[in-house]
Amino acid sequence: MTTESPHFGSTHDGDHPDRVDEWAAMRQKHLRAAADRPTSSARGVHHQALISSNVERTIDFYQGLLEFPLTELFENRDYEGSTHFFFDIGNSNALAFFDFPGLELEEYAEVLGGHHHLAISVSPDNWDRLRRKLEAAGVEMFVVGGSSLYCAGPDGERIELISDPLGEMDGMAVL
Template structure:
């Protein structure tokens, strides 16, 4: 880990919080209606469907041809609360392996009910899927293409006991 000036980092965080974070009572409503979908590239449609629908229990809701690349599929999974994750495959293109890069996707955090979280954890164990258990409420794993996914049992709008929304 690099040598960091934690006092300066904390001071900057405090300055940003006091400058930009409005109290909830005076915070304006968002201009957005919600997350329509997050789009991720995958290598194989069927492998992706088996992982997200079969293992993680996110129903496949639609699949059609990608308008931007003939022969490519654009397909969607329901992650609850009117939100979707979507995938593209690009047959014939070598898109390479997933890479976590500055400005790229770090991980996708998906809230699941605690009972379902326990069931999914057991399914991951049974399937031999490696994961990292963090703080007793987060499971970090990688999908078949290396995308990092977090299954978090905290309610939407909360994280590790903190209200974030």
Template sequence: MALTEAQIAEYAQTRDTVRAELLRGAARTTARGIHHTALISGDVRRTVDFYQGVLGFPLTEVVENRDYPGSTHFFFDVGNGNALAFFDLPGLDLGPYAEVLGGLHHIAISTTPEEWTAAKSRLDAAGVEYVEESGTSIYFKDPDGARIELISDPLGVMYGEPVV
């Protein structure tokens, strides 16, 4: 469903109002950072092969999920003290990845420009389709359909503009 010009203008006005009334910029946060983001994996080995083998994120830990016996909880180092984690949930009849309100749209992971270029080559070699945007971002789906962005801008910057 495409938005009308009037709807687009209304959303722009709402954005401008939120920016004017609520934007705090570089105010001090109460958090230290994201400890880990956890996704669901349909196959542990396939996920490790992709994230470690293709993207170059080292697997750092594999444990049983404390909340679901038989399930595996595993972690990848994505730099700067941050982790990307996964659960497999064997025995549950989960459907395919879907965007839902409150769900995941994509995860953006910062890399150096050199690593970004190398990752593109590895994605090509693995036959993973991706879309390149603005010369600094590539978007693709992981083996379970979650959207991932690799962005060569530094942390706290998006397309040359500070966001933190």
């Protein structure tokens, strides 16, 4: 089911001031040409960690529907009885989850500085196939520009499947 959602980028919510001049000034002040940028101190994303309320349901969604292989599952070193499990999302990157039995965690609430969504690059062929699988499973989603598919995971976590290559967005290099 493909729909539009105000939670994923509707342009009709809130105040939308013209910020073109502000962005140009920030680019001028902070953005360096690729040849002038220093090398990053980071090697890459080791893993993005999210919280799962149900390990089996999370595995069914990420491994079963999205085809991200489960690569490891063990007890969380920080919380006794908690499961820490990982999925391969390509390019030596992992998506990890914890469950926290007994903590009675509340539902997600968007806050400043909080997680908005995780964008995962997939090939155009995989993007089309995964869109069809999600649709067949009745997962609500919406598509932007024919290259970004937004949906929610089993606990409401926001996922974007994007068919743009790594380091690009809408044909523009971002890395």
